[in-house]
Ligand code: NAD
């Protein structure tokens with residue numbers, strides 16, 4: 001596709017952590033951006049920051065992806081070329097406690113979205129999937145054809161959506177669909193104006209570490225140091241959120257070439273342990289991260305990292321930022337906004 005072709009993109013969940021970084025990249029690439037978000041896990045302030053960073057404006061629609069009437073109106077009033085679908089719920093523990101809510105938002109919400117897209121003849125979709133669809137894989141690195149097998153309702157909701165989209169493409173090959181399986185997104189925009197802002201106690205490692213560094217939490221609990229890994233702690237493939245967003249731009253270009261369905265890992269291919277992540281954050285921030293080793297967290301894999309070669313080959317995308325840069329950017333955001341968007 002000509003890289004400068006301007007499009008109108010609907011970004012569901014665009015006020016959230018990954019979605020807001022996506023909006024920056026889309027606006028900077030010259031696209032028109034429409035965000036649909038119910039702000040259930042985000043703040044409109046992220047979108048104001050996106051506009052400040054880019055010096056461009058976007059359109060914001062406050063609403064729920066499960067609202068069919070609203071979706072029909074959005075598609076009727078705008079000529080939307082493609083949808084980047086980030087909206088959803090993502091907390092693994094919460095999904096075990098409230099599975100039906102997770103299936104409703106993640107699965108039913110996506111089905112409603114597909115219905116509206118079909119009615120509007122908009123058939124280009126990039127879906128936020130997750131490495132969680134691989135469950136606890138037996139071999140590393142994880143390739144796209146590694147067996148899937150999610151082990152919690154959140155992961156199963158992602159897998160069900162993937163399967164529905166594969167069936168949809170089978171039934172109507174004129175669809176253009178990318179299923180992007182993210183590894184562990186971390187980092188923040190280099191401006192320090194947008195970043196991850198968990199509502200409650202962070203579930204994920206990097207936001208927890210940065211809240212310890214900034215003094216919001218006393219210490220990190222390291223979930224187990226008796227794994228079969230070099231230092232005994234869990235190993236993950238952390239990927240900078242800006243690299244991740246740029247992967248979506250590449251996916252849009254790929255979908256522009258021909259109707260298809262593509263499944264891609266978005267990761268760096270490098271695994272770092274919890275203790276390595278702590279050290280990298282200490283180096284980036286100059287702070288000491290207090291921690292104690294506690295029991296393993298149920299459902300955690302020892303090791304997870306991507307084979308990112310398919311995305312390199314077919315999307316012409318590779319992650320550029322290393323763990324040091326991820327930590328520097330998280331720290332810049334956290335230092336400027338100790339209490340996230342509520343500052
Ligand atoms: P996030 O919670 O920051 O963003 C999700 C956004 O969707 C939020 O702004 C929220 O308000 C919105 N939303 C939720 N339910 C909605 C609904 N019913 N209607 C409209 N908007 C709704 O999460 P994120 O980290 O930016 O994740 C974005 C996507 O990427 C999610 O689908 C998530 O499952 C997926 N993903 C995230 C990670 C990760 O670790 N962050 C990893 C893999 C996949």
Ligand code: WQD
Pocket residue numbers: 090092129130131132183184185203204205206208220221222223224233234235236274297300
């Ligand atoms: C990373 C490592 C923990 C917190 C989760 C979801 C996955 C995806 C990304 C959405 C592990 C350890 C963590 C803490 C710790 N999300 N850890 N103390 O578990 O790889 O993936 O987020 O799709 O679906 O499951 O990421 O950041 O929670 O954990 O020691 O307080 O850090 O055990 O080894 P995870 P994470």
